[in-house]
Amino acid sequence: MSRAWQQRIGFGGLAALTLIVILPILFVIGNIIAQGLGAISLEFIFAMPRAGMRAGGIFPAIVGTILLTLGTALFAIPFGVGGAIYLSEYARDTPFTRAIRLALINLAGIPSIVYGLFGLGLFVLFFQFDTSLLAGSLTLALMTLPVIISASEEALRAVPIEFRAVNASLGGTRWQGIRRIVLPQALPGIITGVILGLLRAAGETAPILFTVAAFYLPRLPQSPFDQTMALPYHLYIISTQVPDMPLEIQAGTALVLLTLTLSLNLTATLLRRYFRKRRQW
Amino acid sequence: MEKISVQHLNFFYGVKQVLTDISLPIDDRQITALIGPSGCGKSTFLRTLNRMNDTIAGARAEGQILLDGENIFAPTMEVTQLRARVGMVFQRPNPFPQSVFDNVAFGPRILNGARAQALTALVEASLRQVGLWDEVKDQLGQDALRLSLGQQQRLCLARTLAVQPEVILMDEPCSALDPLATLEIEELMRRLRERYCIVIVTHNMQQAARVSDRTGFFWLGQLVEYDATQTIFTRPRNALTEDYITGRAG
Numbered sequence A: 001m002s003r004a005w006q007q008r009i010g011f012g013g014l015a016a017l018t019l020i021v022i023l024p025i026l027f028v029i030g031n032i033i034a035q036g037l038g039a040i041s042l043e044f045i046f047a048m049p050r051a052g053m054r055a056g057g058i059f060p061a062i063v064g065t066i067l068l069t070l071g072t073a074l075f076a077i078p079f080g081v082g083g084a085i086y087l088s089e090y091a092r093d094t095p096f097t098r099a100i101r102l103a104l105i106n107l108a109g110i111p112s113i114v115y116g117l118f119g120l121g122l123f124v125l126f127f128q129f130d131t132s133l134l135a136g137s138l139t140l141a142l143m144t145l146p147v148i149i150s151a152s153e154e155a156l157r158a159v160p161i162e163f164r165a166v167n168a169s170l171g172g173t174r175w176q177g178i179r180r181i182v183l184p185q186a187l188p189g190i191i192t193g194v195i196l197g198l199l200r201a202a203g204e205t206a207p208i209l210f211t212v213a214a215f216y217l218p219r220l221p222q223s224p225f226d227q228t229m230a231l232p233y234h235l236y237i238i239s240t241q242v243p244d245m246p247l248e249i250q251a252g253t254a255l256v257l258l259t260l261t262l263s264l265n266l267t268a269t270l271l272r273r274y275f276r277k278r279r280q281w
Numbered sequence B: 001m002e003k004i005s006v007q008h009l010n011f012f013y014g015v016k017q018v019l020t021d022i023s024l025p026i027d028d029r030q031i032t033a034l035i036g037p038s039g040c041g042k043s044t045f046l047r048t049l050n051r052m053n054d055t056i057a058g059a060r061a062e063g064q065i066l067l068d069g070e071n072i073f074a075p076t077m078e079v080t081q082l083r084a085r086v087g088m089v090f091q092r093p094n095p096f097p098q099s100v101f102d103n104v105a106f107g108p109r110i111l112n113g114a115r116a117q118a119l120t121a122l123v124e125a126s127l128r129q130v131g132l133w134d135e136v137k138d139q140l141g142q143d144a145l146r147l148s149l150g151q152q153q154r155l156c157l158a159r160t161l162a163v164q165p166e167v168i169l170m171d172e173p174c175s176a177l178d179p180l181a182t183l184e185i186e187e188l189m190r191r192l193r194e195r196y197c198i199v200i201v202t203h204n205m206q207q208a209a210r211v212s213d214r215t216g217f218f219w220l221g222q223l224v225e226y227d228a229t230q231t232i233f234t235r236p237r238n239a240l241t242e243d244y245i246t247g248r249a250g
Ligand SMILES: Nc1ncnc2c1ncn2[C@@H]1O[C@H](COP(=O)(O)OP(=O)(O)OP(=O)(O)O)[C@@H](O)[C@H]1O
Pocket: B013, B018, B036, B037, B038, B039, B040, B041, B042, B043, B044, B045, B056
């Protein structure tokens, strides 16, 4: 067999494999759109649920998910980026920092339900935040931290050490170098890491199960100590716990969740592109 | 006039001794060249003069380096201030991925948050000093990485000058440049010599002979010979030096 043919078969095989991976995803998305689009209306998005959630809208779940994501960002970004700056710029290579890195890798692999139970124990019960936006945000933040720290640290390390040396040689302190050169250069990578982490948080059900999510609460949360509905949990409820649920509402809810996460993803891509255009070395 | 006085300097990376009992005076408004084979400690020596080695774990210096009579290793010496006084140009041109203006303004901004008007004047003066002003005055906002390598290296020099140092250290500043850009830098050094104390590490014998007033020859971490450049290149006292500059060793 000629080498040209070998190559053709190789490429063909790879293309087929790619297609096999992509097809189910396209099918699922297509299916959700086909079945759920009919449910989407202003009422569906901006109204409270009615009739045991079989009618009305999913407004509180949408707002809940947005608030939870914002709350997660509020806690996870400062600690995550701060931790990454510490690890990449200040920490020397000691057994202690190596232990932290090892812990981060392992934490990233822990099932989300374990975070949920941990959040229940720590935030809900021990700190007595009760099931609340606060407890849920903290739990989700905990779960996202390893992702944000690892991605940010990697982005920081990718900035050439020479720039740090130049800053020092000009009389700059380490922090000035970080603030004025390293951080701006690492920003695209950090943003990507942050949004990937938040994406995961926005779609998770298990961590919010015991810490914040309300089964049925047809009003908006009044304070950080209030419970709230949230899209992933709501979807789980209406798909498994409510008899005679119209399929259209289930698919519609999934479609809204999907749109929310995809737009977050899109924002990440656009931001990354914007910042990358302004950087090259 | 003596600007820097190095006295019995030993330097270690961990347990490995890289510099042994180095003593030499470095004069103001002169160009001092350091030559020697690869790995003999020239860069290490240069980086101790502004304490850039401080950040390397396990690195340790013994002895004294006096800058205007003041020991730079003294606890009272503020290292950021020392580095503002003793500037450095690196081997590879390394402008920040920012505009030409921001590059030159970087030092003044971090050191005293210079006021806008003074800053513009300072940037212009620094760019003029390195002969870059006429080439870039219409594109100060342009990305510095779009400049040619030779221009980039002169920009880096301007960035160092904007901090208004007293001493300028250069570690093989021309090794990444073509012959023409190299000559430009050498020409520049001769002009800067009027106002600064310059120390340059170079692998290029002709360059050392062309630009420097004094030359020091390093060999395995020791300063073998230190004398007027002319003496080193015409009547070296040490056989090792002679072998090295004539290309028989190194
Ligand atoms: N960060 C470091 N840690 C440990 N050893 C180092 C470090 N930097 C340099 N060395 C060692 O110290 C010695 C002197 O290195 P230095 O870079 O000062 O030599 P040099 O004369 O500048 O060489 P070159 O002409 O190749 O630039 C070498 O043996 C080198 O391997």
